[in-house]
Amino acid sequence: MTIKEVCKRFGISSDTLRYYERVGVIPEVHRTPGGIRDYSEEDIGWVETAVCFRSAGMPIELLTEYVRLYREGDCTIAARFALLKEARERILAERQKYDDALNKMSYKISVYERAMQTGKLDWDNGPCGCECQTEKE
Amino acid sequence: MTIKEVCKRFGISSDTLRYYERVGVIPEVHRTPGGIRDYSEEDIGWVETAVCFRSAGMPIELLTEYVRLYREGDCTIAARFALLKEARERILAERQKYDDALNKMSYKISVYERAMQTGKLDWDNGPCGCECQTEKE
């Protein structure tokens, strides 16, 4: 599969694909004798994983670390397992923030729905009744 | 409330708070006669909203646009309402990506749980059985 096809399939640019390979977000991609990238099913699998995790905010560095461990072989299975579990916690925590924001957003939208009738609204930052986290540590 | 207290309450730096005010993510904050920021309850409300929406990935530009409309008065209520609804759609779409990543992550973790027994694992990018989006438009 050519780089162009992979771009289209995942909705990212060929520059980004080459960048991912260069910095190690995915392992080296199979090439034609002329040196042109020819993505195997395995390569595609790595790209899919990278795109999926990147769009959930996983940093490049974490993905490269995973690939680095993967290339070291089976002796790093435990390390990769630990890394994945930590990554899952991160994504769960991030998603919670999205839920908080959705609650706040819904509150505001309901305030505006009422305001659309009266034509006036002074203050829309009141207590939203949701569980947005406002205190840290 | 001093800038320091607000920092602590929301877990962000004073530089960030001043930056938010400077670029218009929040309206101008109340000051003491000496010019020192003294956050009112209203100011805190704006900060809470900004922090909440920022941690759900809303860009600075969208927040400043909202504040800009707010300052223009009640004639922008409809515009703000539209902006909020669009923002909610964005957050919902983003959250879906987090759910996809969590599914993929769970699949990988289960593969590793099995691998931890056998001590070997060749390929962990197989079909994860989840609904990760791999085709675009």
Added chain:
DNA sequence: ATACAGCTTGAAGTTAACTCAAAGTCAAGA
């Protein structure tokens, strides 16, 4: 065989969102 679109590389440039530094101001305590 020659054009020409599309690929290659490494390096430099861009963008968003902070983050820091320098130099000055203010208020309270010794």
Added chain:
DNA sequence: TCTTGACTTTGAGTTAACTTCAAGCTGTAT
């Protein structure tokens, strides 16, 4: 009064993640 420490502004610097550029290959169609 002097010092200390927290505050101020302005403007420059940093970081992550691409993105663009320049200059040179590849490979297919005429």
